[in-house]
Structures are given as structure tokens and as C-alpha cells.
Amino acid sequence: MESIKKIADVLKNNDFFYILTHIYPDGDTLGSAYALCQALQQLGKHAKVLTDVNCPSKFDFLKNNIKEENFNPKFIISVDIAEKSLIPSNLKKFENSINLCIDHHIKNSIDADISYTDHTAAANCEIIYYILKEMGVKIDGNIASCLYAGISTDTGCFKYSNTTSKSHFIVSELLKRDFPVSKINEDLFIKKSKKKIETEKILNKNLEFSFDGKCAITHITTDEMKSINIGENELDGIASLPISIENVNIGITMREKSSGEYKISVRTSSKINANEFCENFGGGGHSRAAGFSSFDDIFKIKEKIKNILTLKFGW
Ligand SMILES: [Mn+2]
Structure with missing residues (x-):
């Protein structure tokens, strides 16, 4: 070093x-x-x-x-x-x-x-x-x-x-x-822009809980972004939304990019190492905040995430 x-x-x-x-x-x-x-x-x-x-x-x-x-x-x-x-x-x-x-x-x-x-x-x-x-x-x-x-x-x-x-x-x-x-x-x-509030409305609408509320997943598609005229670069900070919910140990936010690829942001409580979790998908980051990318559709990504949570934590 x-x-x-x-x-x-x-x-x-x-x-x-x-x-x-x-x-x-x-x-x-x-x-x-x-x-x-x-x-x-x-x-x-x-x-x-x-x-x-x-x-x-x-x-x-x-x-x-x-x-x-x-x-x-x-x-x-x-x-x-x-x-x-x-x-x-x-x-x-x-x-x-x-x-x-x-x-x-x-x-x-x-x-x-x-x-x-x-x-x-x-x-x-x-x-x-x-x-x-x-x-x-x-x-x-x-x-x-x-x-x-x-x-x-x-x-x-x-x-x-x-x-x-x-x-x-x-x-x-x-x-x-x-x-x-x-x-x-x-x-x-x-301060939040009005567009940011519109984005949060979409993320809240798409929010899904699993494993007794320990896991919260949401997403935003490019069509939804177009509907509120927000660009991919204006979505910073959205990843913190699912993990801010009480009792959630892993909060996941998936955003579609114009290429059709999904950028998946993972935020965790101290019970889960986000970096290790994302390594299962070829990604990485920090212990409480990490991410990965995938060309799968939303349903496939969610299924894989849930499978890993069951496999690693017995959920
Ligand atoms: Mn940094």
C-alpha cells in the first residue's frame, strides 16, 4: 500500500x-x-x-x-x-x-x-x-x-x-x-425538487415487502421516468427510501436505464453485509450500501434476490 x-x-x-x-x-x-x-x-x-x-x-x-x-x-x-x-x-x-x-x-x-x-x-x-x-x-x-x-x-x-x-x-x-x-x-x-417527490410517489406505489417486512423492494422504469420528465441523472438518493422503513433489513431500489439494463441499489441494516450480498450478483460496494447491474426483467431479478435471501439467511 x-x-x-x-x-x-x-x-x-x-x-x-x-x-x-x-x-x-x-x-x-x-x-x-x-x-x-x-x-x-x-x-x-x-x-x-x-x-x-x-x-x-x-x-x-x-x-x-x-x-x-x-x-x-x-x-x-x-x-x-x-x-x-x-x-x-x-x-x-x-x-x-x-x-x-x-x-x-x-x-x-x-x-x-x-x-x-x-x-x-x-x-x-x-x-x-x-x-x-x-x-x-x-x-x-x-x-x-x-x-x-x-x-x-x-x-x-x-x-x-x-x-x-x-x-x-x-x-x-x-x-x-x-x-x-x-x-x-x-x-x-x-430541499427536494417537485420531480423528486413525483419519483417518490412512483417508488412508494411500486414498493413490495417480503419475508415479514424484512425485505422491501421497489423500482422505477424508463417509461415511468418519462411520465414525470425526470432524467436518469436526477435520481440520486432514491436508494435510501426502502431501507428507511421500520423493520426493513434490506432495501432494494431498481432503476431501469435507457439500455434496458437495471441498476440495482442495495441498502442494508447492520444484520446484512450489502457488499457480500451484491457479490452474489457480480456487484459490490460498501458494507451497508452496495449495488449491481442486470439485464434480467424486474420479476426475474426479484426472484433471484429472494432466492439468495432464503439461501443465505434462511428467510
Ligand atoms: Mn464515495
Whole structure:
């Protein structure tokens, strides 16, 4: 395993960086990328963040202090990307030329010259914080906003079990800088668009319980998304709905993609390891939040899920 110091040295000794973020961009991948980009620019280097074409506008504030520039890359970094399939299609051309991978997922299969992974970090932004400190970067309010967005996103605003004293320590350091923390919390965790409420109506309508209410499964099809005019990229956060129900130990949300493939998000209570569960379907993630993909239809996927629950837990 590489050290934070080694990663900081590699960053200081290179230039002309492209920073790649994952598909369905969230606060952690974007916060990591924009914090790192600002840090590199602060050191007089050239850096650029590359995202999926569909990037939710609520994250626009993360680029407040980014200098937009055009150049050819000499060093490519991936942040918070666990595997190649999570690289957005517009960035696939870089998938075999990643120089540095920084990630916090349990399983990381990105093929990079150098990898720094730490699955004990609640958010990738926690790792970025320590790298920036090691690089001697001044963490100003704009960088603090980005790191806060990442840590708060991946910990469910400090509610999930992955939250550690380290998460709180880093945030307590960030809060010494001037940035609009309550505004960020409101925009990321409280406000919902009308479309989001329409989506929740559909998810509630499609909700099905099994095994005495221990398992809750719901889905949304592309036709249903069209009916409320919501895009695939606007569905972040929907995976937390089934697991929020009392007595549910495994909450599953299936969303159809335009390719016809289903993206299945799994959230679990402490009784079930979501990463291990998803490995049965060729997926993975974290202990309480993981996922997989399938080209089967909804009924087939549900049947397979129930079979695994019976097999593994005697339900
Ligand atoms: Mn993350």
C-alpha cells in the first residue's frame, strides 16, 4: 500500500492533470475532484475536472473557485471510482491510461500505475483531505466546501454507520474555514425538487415487502421516468427510501436505464453485509450500501434476490 506522502510527492512532481469522476456523480466524487483540482491550481499547476455529461446543478457551487483551462493531459487521476464500468461513457477513452487512482471502496479494480485506497475512510474526501495537508496546500473556504460536501454526502449527513471520529475530526477542522455549511446541508439534504417527490410517489406505489417486512423492494422504469420528465441523472438518493422503513433489513431500489439494463441499489441494516450480498450478483460496494447491474426483467431479478435471501439467511 502506498503512503499519503508518496501520493503527495507524485502530485507535486507532475503537471497537466485530468481528474475523472464517476457515473451518476455525487458529492463525494465531485467534492474530491474539485478540491484536488483547486489544490493543484493553487500550486501553480494545470488541472481540470472531467465529469459525466449529466451533472446535477445542485453541485455547481463546488466549482466556484476553479480556473477553467484547456490543455492536453499528462497525468490522469480517478477519484472515488471503484471499477471501469463506473467511468462515464464520455470519459471511457481514458480508462486504460489512469496514472493515479484514489478510492475508498472495499473492492477497487481500476488499473492504474499507482493506487491509494482506504476502505476505512467514510468518504473519498477524507483521503483527499490528508493528501492536501501533506502537499502543504492551504485549505480555504472553497476547498473546505468541496471536502465537506463529500464527507457529508457519503455519511448521509453523519447518520450512517460508516461515520467515524475521523470524519468528525476532519469536518471540525474544515469548519474553522469560512464556508456556508447550513446552506450546503439545506441544498444537499433537505430541499427536494417537485420531480423528486413525483419519483417518490412512483417508488412508494411500486414498493413490495417480503419475508415479514424484512425485505422491501421497489423500482422505477424508463417509461415511468418519462411520465414525470425526470432524467436518469436526477435520481440520486432514491436508494435510501426502502431501507428507511421500520423493520426493513434490506432495501432494494431498481432503476431501469435507457439500455434496458437495471441498476440495482442495495441498502442494508447492520444484520446484512450489502457488499457480500451484491457479490452474489457480480456487484459490490460498501458494507451497508452496495449495488449491481442486470439485464434480467424486474420479476426475474426479484426472484433471484429472494432466492439468495432464503439461501443465505434462511428467510
Ligand atoms: Mn464515495
